Amino acid sequence: MKPAVTDRIETKKYDHPTGGWGSLKSLVRKARGEGLLLSGIWSTLLKQNKADGYMCVSCSWAKPAQPRPFEFCENGAKATMWDQTKQxxxxxxxxxxxxxxxxxxxxxxxxxxxxxxxxxxxxxxxxxxxxxxxxxxxxxxxxxxxxxxxxxxxxxxxxxxxxxxxxxxxxxxxxxxxxxxxxxxxMCHESTSVGLPESIGSPVGTVQLEDFAKCDMMFFFGHNTGVTAPRLLHPLQEARQRNVPVFTFNPLPERGLKRFKNPQNPIDMLSPGPGTKMSSDYFQVRSGGDIAAMTGIAKALLALDDAARESGRTRVLDTAFIAEHTHGFAEFEAFLRNTQWSDIVARSGIAQADLEHVAEVYSHANAVIGNYGMGLTQHRHGTENVQMLCNLLMMRGNIGKPGAGISPLRGHSxxxxxxxxxxxxxxxxxxxxxxxxxxxxxxxxxxxxxxxxxxxxxxxxxxxxxxxxxxxxxxxxxxxxxxxxxxxxxxxxxxxxxxxxxxxxxxxxxxxxxxxxxxxxxxxxxxxxxxxxxxxxxxxxxxxxxxxxxxxxxxxxxxxxxxxxxxxxxxxxxxxxxxxxxxxxxxxxxxxxxxxxxxxRDFNKRFLTPGGFHRDIKASKRVWETPNKKANFKLPSGLETDPDIDVAGGDVLTLITVRSNDQFNTTVYGYNDRLRGISGTRMVLLMNEKDIQRLGLSAGQEVDLEANARDGVERRVRGLRITPFSVPEGNCAGYYPELNPLVPLWHRAKKAHVPAVKSVPVRILP
Structure with a gap:
């Protein structure tokens, strides 16, 4: 298939917030392109995600009982326009x-x-x-x-x-x-559907929309919120405005969890500043380093608990919750104590002091939400990634109480x-x-x-x-x-x-x-x-x-x-x-x-209720539908989320597939990834500048990318432009689905069979 490009290809650094005027301009361009600029599409959008209207065909983020006048995001509006085109x-x-x-x-x-x-x-x-x-x-x-x-x-x-x-x-x-x-x-969240039932007895998360107004800290792991669930930025912004710490772990610096200006707030839009800082700390974890990062936070939390116990202060761990509601903590504690800091830092790419800082803040928070996306699930040990976040939350009793819980951020509607x-x-x-x-x-x-x-x-x-x-x-x-x-x-x-x-x-x-x-x-x-x-x-x-x-x-x-x-x-x-x-x-x-x-229960009577009605998720009430009727601390097999893949040799990089802000899943609305400063093409390979120099490459050079798999099958994507970007050394990134041909079927989550597209070993062929 011919590479998808336009006449003008441009890459530049994008320092503006998510949302803001850039979002509004993008929607006007999209409406014009679909022949809808002077149509009734704008009145249609006023019904999006409202009880008397239609549910967005894009992401599956929650719909509030008291919606905003414009209860849609940039990508949701694009999905509506793409659907209702005049063509x-x-x-x-x-x-x-x-x-x-x-x-x-x-x-x-x-x-x-x-x-x-x-x-x-x-x-x-x-x-x-x-x-x-x-x-x-x-x-x-x-x-x-x-x-x-x-x-x-x-x-x-x-x-x-x-x-x-x-x-x-x-x-x-x-x-x-x-x-x-x-x-x-x-292909995305089966690691959740397999991992959560073993940990908490539910295949879905425990967090509801109202919990975001009650939490006093949040984690984000492996999620590009500004692209895949932009309406979540509203409760997140409100949390940040009341000084709720938000710790983000993601290999790429995604703008939605960096800065945000609310397009529905005139004061926010007209203010001269850069918008709300959405993450109090943003850590660019190495691809596949999430178990190591969470292990480091948990290990530091354990050390804080040791110090509190020795000095007679209040315990850091929620010992009452652990004793009454959980199983397996002793084995998990031994795993933490036996894991070396040098291994944690090497695999995660995050300094010990930074992980200890996160643990210190976490130790004082009372209601914490753990949000995550496919950056956790799409690995060989994606199920263990999910369960490790459960472990971290359970150490302080942060499942099954207001303002706290596990929050898998699903994609499709x-x-x-x-x-x-x-x-x-x-x-x-x-x-x-x-x-x-x-x-x-x-x-x-x-x-x-x-x-x-x-x-x-x-x-x-x-x-x-x-x-x-x-x-x-x-x-x-x-x-x-x-x-x-x-x-x-x-x-x-x-x-x-x-x-x-x-x-x-x-x-x-x-x-x-x-x-x-x-x-x-x-x-x-x-x-x-x-x-x-x-x-x-x-x-x-x-x-x-x-x-x-x-x-x-x-x-x-x-x-x-x-x-x-x-x-x-x-x-x-x-x-x-x-x-x-x-x-x-x-x-x-x-x-x-x-x-x-x-x-x-009473489906036909309740399904039109503003805000919807909640399924009976027992884990949100601390009722654990597991075989032993307990929430379970599950041990990871190690710090490596993607074992059995060959990353030996200095010419092997680990590929992360990503989406642009001008697409939803395989639907490509256009070639303008505004939030990463890329326009005119999707055939790019985002690389760390040190890797570019080390491999003797140059910015703008056209290369082929080959899967590093020795099974006799040639897997190659041709015609990618080298693009310097803030990616951890040894990692690279490119767009889904264009780079799917590089992923072997056997490179998948061991339990859940989710394709491990967030950690694919590749070689560059100039």
Whole structure:
């Protein structure tokens, strides 16, 4: 694929705050580019993340009960504009352009064509997508599904599908006979879903939005808040204005956790200063050095407790909490005492005095929140990263009390909620007995395929069919070269989507593209206009009501498409009244409540409550749903988060993949990464200046990047521009998904199978 560049490439240092006038200017440019500058998009944005409006299709950050007048961020507004563009990708476009030609287009240009308007089928003889009727598409897809072994078919979901569509989708897959229900969380926060249950008995975090107003200290590990959850900057700014210490650990100096000016505050915008300082201390930890950094803080905390005990002062550790609520502290304490400071400093890249300073401040804080993102989860020992942060919080009793807790910052809008209602390849997480009883079918009981296992199955030929409910799967996964090559051998490839992306162009033997309504658009069924629901990253459930006119008159909703596929594929194989559910989505919510009564009591009565309603997360009440009914201190296997990879030799660097502020996941809105001062291209390699000099390179030089993996597979990305940047020595960084081809499938979290894309050994080839 041709590198995505514009005529003018520029890199310069960006010293301005996140938000501010730069954010407003960016939105005006985006509205103009989508033909929306003088449209009703601005009134639509006033309904974003509000109880009488729609939930943002971008990030999953919490929605307040008392929203601001403008309850959206720069990236959320871009997502809305990108979704509601005036551009249309009609059948005439596909008649003009062959698939072979489109495969050479950049990601941005594909999605820039606008909203899909008609169901399309790929014709291998002409190498073009051609229009097809909805009835013919459903009939043909069903015939192919019935021909295939259900265990060879994967049903994938991205994070945007509603709870209603997700619940129906997983039931359809199970009635069909497949447990293969991976989703995008397999690629990002599965380390959370595996690690937290072992530590605290919950697969999700314990923090709610109101806790940010009650905390007196925060940690941030591995999260670019200004890009991936900008609305979190508001409660963070409020905390900093009341002098709450915030300690940030991240390899790159991300602007959102450096400085922020609130675009919704006229005084803030008009003041001449640089904005609020968002981190009291910002530590550029080496890639994979998080366990070492947390070990250092915990070790220093233990030393402070020793001193307090010897002098008869109040203990630093919350000994009452540890005794009553936890298990395994003695072993954890021994690990801390036996770990040497020299090893901690060498692996983390942070001075002992700095880690001791953090521990000193932490020892006086009473309510502490531990926030983290994929900088913790996307490592070989990502699960241990998550559990180590739990350990650190539990030392001072900071889980299960107001203003404190563990806070995984999820990405996609409803990715957490999809898991809640049955999108999972793990049978133990799904109420299969209830499904069997309520809907008169016998669901498969074996474990299904996760995302990485799906890719392996595509490569070895055991996966024969793929149905995608949103997303850009082939572009998002690692090992892109091998996956794309093998993908063409699929018997069936079906995508349910709003806009064209690269995955849609990797055709199997039978390939369909089914366009659907967006969450922002009016969804009218026979009982009237419908609402849907989503779950945010604080485990609150919200209603969402689309009011925009559909992008095309004949688009179908996701629930309707799922129901039609089920009716055509598995007629008579369950008692589910698909048509009745589609006619009135409240009936789907009644069924979700029946299957998941603990979390969805009075679902239809509560889901439109401002601020949503909170799932029953026992750990937030200090009730531990673990086998031993305790919160568990879990020992890391060592300080190295990415063992078994060869970083020997001075020419091997550790690559960190990152996102720009002009993208969301694989969706690229443009080539202006304003917050890093890069414009005109995404084909850059960010490097420490000492590494550039040491390797005999120069700024602006074009190089290739090769994975340092000795398994006989060539993994190379060509045409990257060397760009000096503040990165720890020995590390480098570049954009996702462009650098996905460098990541082997086997380079993944050991327990959770999350691709370890935050620590990839690479070599530079001038």
């Amino acid at each position: 249309r990708c009609e059948p005439a476009f596909f008649a003009e352009h062959s698939v072979a030609e489109l495969l050479d287009w950049p990601d941005h240009d594909l999605e820039k064509q606008g909203r899909l308007t008609a169901p399309m089928r790929y014709n291998a003889a002409t190498d073009h997508y051609e229009p097809v009727s909805w009835d013919d598409a459903f009939r043909d897809i069903a015939a192919e599904l019935r021909r295939l072994d259900p265990k060879s078919v994967v049903f994938y979901t991205s994070g945007r599908a509603s709870l209603e569509a997700s619940f129906m989708y997983q039931l359809f897959a199970r009635i069909y006979g497949s447990s293969n229900l991976p989703d995008s969380s397999n 409803n990715v957490q909620g999809q898991r809640t209602v049955g999108i999972s390849e793990k049978p133990e997480l799904v109420p299969l007995d209830k499904f069997a009883e309520f809907y008169a079918f016998e669901p498969p009981r074996e474990k299904g395929l996760d995302t990485v296992e799906t890719c392996e199955g595509v490569i070895d030929g055991s996966v024969k069919g793929f149905v995608g409910l949103g997303g850009n799967f082939v572009r998002a996964v690692p090992e892109t070269g091998l996956v794309e090559k093998a993908w063409r051998g699929l018997d069936l490839h079906v995508e349910i989507a709003t806009k064209l992306n690269r995955s849609h162009l990797i055709a199997g033997q039978t390939t369909y593209l089914l366009p659907c309504l967006s969450r922002l658009e009016k969804d009218h069924q026979s009982s009237g206009d419908q609402r849907v629901s989503v779950e945010d990253s604080t485990a609150c459930i919200h209603g969402s009501f689309g009011s925009r006119p559909p992008a095309w008159p004949h688009l179908l909703s996701e629930p309707r498409i799922v129901a039609e596929l089920a009716k055509a594929t598995v007629p008579g194989r369950s008692s589910i009244p698909w048509d009745e559910w589609v006619a009135d989505y409240s009936r789907i919510r009644d069924e979700i409540e029946r299957c998941y009564p603990q979390h969805f």
